[in-house]
Amino acid sequence: MAKQSCCHKKRLRRGLWSPEEDEKLMNHIAMYGHGCWSSVPKLAGLERCGKSCRLRWINYLRPDLKRGTFSQEEEDLIIHLHSMLGNKWSQIAAQLPGRTDNEVKNFWNSYIKKKLRERGIDPATHKPLAEATTTSPTACRAVFSDAELVPTTAALAQDQLGPTDTISGHVDQYAGALGELRWSDYFDGALQGQCVYDSGMVDDDAVQFDDVHGLSSWC
DNA sequence: AAGACACACAACCGCTCTCTC
DNA sequence: CGAGAGAGCGGTTGTGTGTCT
Numbered sequence: 683m684a685k686q687s688c689c690h691k692k693r694l695r696r697g698l699w700s701p702e703e704d705e706k707l708m709n710h711i712a713m714y715g716h717g718c719w720s721s722v723p724k725l726a727g728l729e730r731c732g733k734s735c736r737l738r739w740i741n742y743l744r745p746d747l748k749r750g751t752f753s754q755e756e757e758d759l760i761i762h763l764h765s766m767l768g769n770k771w772s773q774i775a776a777q778l779p780g781r782t783d784n785e786v787k788n789f790w791n792s793y794i795k796k797k798l799r800e801r802g803i804d805p806a807t808h809k810p811l812a813e814a815t816t817t818s819p820t821a822c823r824a825v826f827s828d829a830e831l832v833p834t835t836a837a838l839a840q841d842q843l844g845p846t847d848t849i850s851g852h853v854d855q856y857a858g859a860l861g862e863l864r865w866s867d868y869f870d871g872a873l874q875g876q877c878v879y880d881s882g883m884v885d886d887d888a889v890q891f892d893d894v895h896g897l898s899s900w901c
Numbered sequence: 902a903a904g905a906c907a908c909a910c911a912a913c914c915g916c917t918c919t920c921t922c
Numbered sequence: 923c924g925a926g927a928g929a930g931c932g933g934t935t936g937t938g939t940g941t942c943t
Contacts, residue, residue: 698911698937720928736929737912772931783931788910791933 695729699738703728707735708743741784748780752789760786761794765808 695703710726716739719732728735752760756778763774771783771790778786790805798805 696913718928732928733914733930734912740930741911769932784911787932792909 694723694731694734696734699742703730704738704743707738711739711743737784741782744782746780747782752781756781757789757794760790761798761808764790764794764805 699707706726706728707722710722714725716722716736719736722728722732722735723730726735730738759777760774763777767773769787771787775781775783775786795805798808802810804810
């Protein structure tokens with residue numbers, strides 16, 4: 683038999699919160715703080731479990747929440763952090779002021795995942811999808827292999843990587859050429875650097891990403 | 902106009918971690 | 923050290939709304 687939740691056990695109210703419930707919870711926390719969440723519903727006069735109150739406060743009522751659509755910068759940062767941390771939504775959200783783990787997770791599942799797949803990137807591994815690697819020699823698409831972590835300036839600012847970390851990846855294919863990637867800067871949601879082809883030619887403008895993770899592909 | 906469908910987001914569930922006794 | 927309670931986290935489901943047919 684399936685285990686019943688605390689709300690079921692105590693026959694507490696479930697589902698969407700009414701404006702009256704929101705007001706009660708906000709007023710209570712404004713006056714007393716949340717303290718022990720399990721005691722909040724009783725003290726605030728709510729027929730909810732403490733867990734539900736906590737979630738409602740964290741994800742919806744907290745005054746410091748940003749809400750609204752994610753900016754391109756936030757999107758890029760989420761993709762980058764996900765490539766390093768995986769589904770650690772709370773850790774990812776911690777790097778995005780005013781955003782909650784639930785919000786980031788929903789955004790990832792409903793939008794970014796789809797977008798990455800459309801670009802031929804596996805959202806789980808951040809590696810090119812198998813089909814995406816079979817590009818024709820004339821295609822203007824690069825696929826990295828054995829790329830290392832990508833230290834963007836955002837990552838450096840957050841002390842996730844040291845300033846001396848090396849940054850490189852091999853270009854399997856870029857407009858039909860082979861070479862090595864070296865990138866140096868991150869701004870306006872894009873990585874910039876240079877591409878040193880195996881032929882010896884250096885292309886300063888070759889490497890500009892709309893993604894901020896290492897194992898990637900782009901057109 | 903109405904039903905079907907897709908999407909975004911809110912909320913729940915169950916597990917793990919941490920703290921206290 | 924172990925048990926129990928509370929908090930936190932990630933996965934999943936439910937619900938409201940907009941769009942398409």
